[in-house]
Amino acid sequence: MEKAKSHIDYNDTVITIRGLRKSFGSQHVLRGVDLDLYQGENLVVLGRSGTGKSVLIKIICGLLTADQGSVKVLGKEVIGMKDKELDYIRINVGFSFQNSALYDSMTVRKNLEFPLVRNQPNLTRAEINREVEEKLDAVGLLQAINQMPAELSGGQRKRIGIARTLILQPQIMLYDEPTAGLDPITCIEINELINEVQERFKTSSIIITHDLTCAKSTGDRIVILLEGQFQRQGSFEEVFDTDDARVKPFYDYNFIQ
Numbered sequence: 001m002e003k004a005k006s007h008i009d010y011n012d013t014v015i016t017i018r019g020l021r022k023s024f025g026s027q028h029v030l031r032g033v034d035l036d037l038y039q040g041e042n043l044v045v046l047g048r049s050g051t052g053k054s055v056l057i058k059i060i061c062g063l064l065t066a067d068q069g070s071v072k073v074l075g076k077e078v079i080g081m082k083d084k085e086l087d088y089i090r091i092n093v094g095f096s097f098q099n100s101a102l103y104d105s106m107t108v109r110k111n112l113e114f115p116l117v118r119n120q121p122n123l124t125r126a127e128i129n130r131e132v133e134e135k136l137d138a139v140g141l142l143q144a145i146n147q148m149p150a151e152l153s154g155g156q157r158k159r160i161g162i163a164r165t166l167i168l169q170p171q172i173m174l175y176d177e178p179t180a181g182l183d184p185i186t187c188i189e190i191n192e193l194i195n196e197v198q199e200r201f202k203t204s205s206i207i208i209t210h211d212l213t214c215a216k217s218t219g220d221r222i223v224i225l226l227e228g229q230f231q232r233q234g235s236f237e238e239v240f241d242t243d244d245a246r247v248k249p250f251y252d253y254n255f256i257q
């Protein structure tokens with residue numbers, strides 16, 4: 001069953017990409033990418049390894065520079081932005097890294113406090129505590145507040161990583177392989193969490209994944225990056241209703257009988 005889409009505002013585009021190109025030496029990774037992300041939408045980006053999915057989201061949040069094209073995030077052109085201006089993007093665009101990127105020497109509480117204290121130095125202790133507890137509660141792990149990352153399972157670390165990304169109240173979430181390396185039941189729980197985050201915090205998200213169950217349950221729309229461009233897009237069913245030999249094996253591999 002398709003997700004309800006009433007939460008999406010198709011009149012409000014939070015990311016607009018036109019003609020985006022990025023090469024590394026003679027390797028032309030992105031070859032004219034066009035993309036719109038709408039307010040409240042979960043967009044899933046599929047594509048084989050090495051097609052440039054991570055490069056794309058790193059450009060969106062200013063971690064990599066592009067060679068050519070336009071990338072507007074929340075109305076501001078990111079290409080050519082100075083470091084100081086990029087701070088605005090980095091606060092408003094949360095990047096949930098594949099490896100959760102937690103600081104192993106800090107408790108869960110300190111991991112969440114760290115970006116908050118650095119970006120909002122005037123918050124009181126009570127405000128910090130409230131923010132940290134709210135985000136941990138949102139990912140269902142308030143009870144882990146005093147634990148060390150090493151004491152947590154992979155799925156719990158992923159949840160804490162998402163809570164830490166949410167702590168600055170980003171308008172846009174970028175998820176890089178959110179279910180990679182997790183068992184199937186934990187994957188379903190993370191998919192549900194991504195949808196809960198979308199509903200509760202009204203975020204717009206780009207979700208990079210190889211996991212078609214994740215794509216189907218979290219994606220309001222799916223795009224497939226092929227040969228440096230988005231060549232298919234639509235609902236899960238629309239995208240895979242094709243005999244295209246570059247797309248079909250992707251589906252068959254995930255749902256092999």
Ligand SMILES: Nc1ncnc2c1ncn2[C@@H]1O[C@H](COP(=O)(O)OP(=O)(O)OP(=O)(O)O)[C@@H](O)[C@H]1O
Binds near residue numbers: 055
């Ligand atoms: N900083 C960099 N310097 C040189 N080459 C890079 C750099 N970042 C990425 N690449 C190259 O760009 C290509 C696309 O990489 P990217 O990480 O975006 O792939 P991906 O689609 O995310 O793959 P995967 O699904 O395996 O994570 C790869 O061939 C990679 O080696």
